[in-house]
Amino acid sequence: MKKIFFVLSCFISVFVIAQKNNDATKYASVITQQDLKKQLTIIASAEMEGRETATEGQKKAAAYIEQQFKQIGLKPGNGNSYQQTYNVYQDELKSASLKLYNTSFAFDKHFTVSLFNITEGNFQINEIAYVGFGIQDSTRNDYKNIDVKGKWVMFLESNPSNENKIPKRNSSFLKIRTATLKEAAGIIIVSENFDKLNHSIPSTKGFMYVKKPANNNRTTPILSVSYQAASSILTKMINSYEDLKNIATGNYATNIYLTIDKETNTLQSSNVIGLLEGSEKKDEYIILTAHYDHLGKRGNEIYYGADDDGSGTVTIIEMAKAFSLAKKKGKAPKRNIIFMTVSGEEKGLWGSDYYTQHPIYPLNKTSVNLNIDMIGRIDPSYKGDSLNYVFAIGEDKLSSDLIPISDSINQHFKIEIDRKYNDPKDPNRFYYRSDHFNFAKNGVPVIFYFNGVHKDYHRPTDTVDKINFDVMERRARFIFTTAWVMANRNNMLKRDMPLNMPSSR
Ligand SMILES: [Zn+2]
Known part of the structure; x- marks a missing residue:
């Protein structure tokens, strides 16, 4: 009896979540591997010259992303501009x-x-x-x-x-x-x-x-x-x-x-920011980020940065497209969504540091930052189902809402959410190494999505042909659904947990 009841209640709760996320699932499917590939072929092309901060290549990439945001129907994220510029010396x-x-x-x-x-x-x-x-x-x-x-x-x-x-x-x-x-x-x-x-x-x-x-x-x-x-x-x-x-x-x-x-x-670089206005909670936000800069060129050799972080950049663009389409069909998110691709990441998280020092939207009204940095590849040392996993980093800090939300969405997706890098003893310290960290430092709950490293990491061989678009599509849809749920829930994520920063940092 007990057992049957347990099974039945599980069934009901899955059913309720499935219903609630029906629209999310529908619009998540707007994100396709074909489109991701099309975008990444442009972002990680020779024309973009490896997108090094404050170079021509980075500016070309910024102009391209801006044009995409405009075409998708996002509003300029910084007053009348899609770009937030900062000085580089x-x-x-x-x-x-x-x-x-x-x-x-x-x-x-x-x-x-x-x-x-x-x-x-x-x-x-x-x-x-x-x-x-x-x-x-x-x-x-x-x-x-x-x-x-x-x-x-x-x-x-x-x-x-x-x-x-x-x-x-x-x-x-x-x-x-x-x-x-x-x-x-x-x-x-x-x-x-x-x-x-x-x-x-x-x-x-x-x-x-x-x-x-x-x-x-x-x-x-x-x-x-x-x-x-x-x-x-x-x-x-x-x-x-x-x-x-x-x-x-x-x-x-x-x-x-x-x-x-x-x-x-004095040179200049920029973050590219687009805004999708919410329908109800007009003074609340979620922010989705990825860095579009990479290592540029050494001599004539181009560091294409297809995975790092072309994969995150194009996922931001395609998520914007899916959210915008939903809004056109009357399914606008309750909260505003900020889509931001930042530069300066490879130099030391400069763009996200600049944004969090000069926030355009109040950080205490920014419910969450979902940051994507490398989701197009497979870590060859990954022990589980290598075609169906993502590392999620930071969910154990700042908000006790993060893990339950991820887990509930995952009842549908059934991705292996690998949280091993949350271990404070992990020598890689990935938690400190991408742009979400600047948000976390300022109290905004974060999740950092990551595929782990591989032999082409920070090498000229990080190219589009090595991306696994099938896996990337699944990850992108999962992140989109998480963003959907977070943008539409009644309350902002509670901030009830410590950041737990080691005193040495
Ligand atoms: Zn990198």
């Missing part, structure tokens, strides 16, 4: 000279300036703290008895030979960080293969960044020098890079005059 090295007493070192032949962060100025250097390999960790301390605060530090790019197997631990990046934390005035890296490097620097343009440093002189200048230049600076007679490894660490008197000139260029 890029330093360009204009000139640099390095003089030891009265001898000049040739730029590019014996020294270069790191383009990582170009610091301009005139520097008189009277003492160098030479710290060998420049490593300070649990196994060794090259800084022993050397106070480098306020001094220029010189270290070798390479690692002690017995540690070559673990180059990451002592990468230049980590060594720079160590010296910077010790408040070194400047850093000189002795490059192992300086003489073998390509001596005609293809670009003097530095890395892009979004916030102008308040005081340019406070960033640490970084030089790379040849072993010959290093030996002159330390006044040591040596014949090879190897010889430097045997030189004592400590302070060396010198007389260097360094000048660096740069120019800061």
Whole structure:
């Protein structure tokens, strides 16, 4: 009796949910693999040049998405505009000279300036703290008895030979960080293969960044020098890079005059935003996001970014189409839906950061952010039904409504919703690595949909021909249905759970 009753009640509840989601299912089927493919073939084409933030390719993609939003019938999401622009800065090295007493070192032949962060100025250097390999960790301390605060530090790019197997631990990046934390005035890296490097620097343009440093002189200048230049600076007679490894660490008197000139260029990038107005809850929103930028080009090689995140971008477009069609047939959502494709994601979540710092629609009235970043492929290491799964990340935080909603919708879809990446001990930390995180940080409940990684991740080989459109269509319809339910439910999602951010972030 009990058992029968249980089965019957299950049947009833499934039936009720199926009824309620009937329209959702109907309009979800407007999203087809054919259309997704058509869109992605354009977004991930050579013409878009890999869509790097603040480049021509990104602007072409933005114009295309804007035109799609317009054609679909979305309203401009930012006043009269479909775009929300923000400034991006890029330093360009204009000139640099390095003089030891009265001898000049040739730029590019014996020294270069790191383009990582170009610091301009005139520097008189009277003492160098030479710290060998420049490593300070649990196994060794090259800084022993050397106070480098306020001094220029010189270290070798390479690692002690017995540690070559673990180059990451002592990468230049980590060594720079160590010296910077010790408040070194400047850093000189002795490059192992300086003489073998390509001596005609293809670009003097530095890395892009979004916030102008308040005081340019406070960033640490970084030089790379040849072993010959290093030996002159330390006044040591040596014949090879190897010889430097045997030189004592400590302070060396010198007389260097360094000048660096740069120019800061201001570029622009944008988020593309379209609005579909709801019928009842006019001051409430849900926001659907994906990033349309990718890595651009390296030389002539294009990073197409079909999965990352062309797949999310075209899903946003096709979901907009389905919602818009529903509205035309009298099935407008209760809440407003914001469709936003952002740029700057690959550089550091810039576009979503800008939006959440300058929200066009109040974040406390934005019920949820559903973010899609890579849903067109299959993770080859996936253990379950690889043709029918999606990773959902963030559902366990901020709102206890998220999981029950996903699960109820899934009674119909029967996708494997894999929540393993919610484990705070997961070393991948995917929760922090896409645009939803900026919404979560600001209290908006989020779900991040993701297919996992694969061998073409962040490679030029992430192309349209490798997308599994069948799987992608199923995921897109599932996300659409979730958005439908969230846009139409009576109440906004409750915010009753902590974000649980580790204090280190
Ligand atoms: Zn990426």
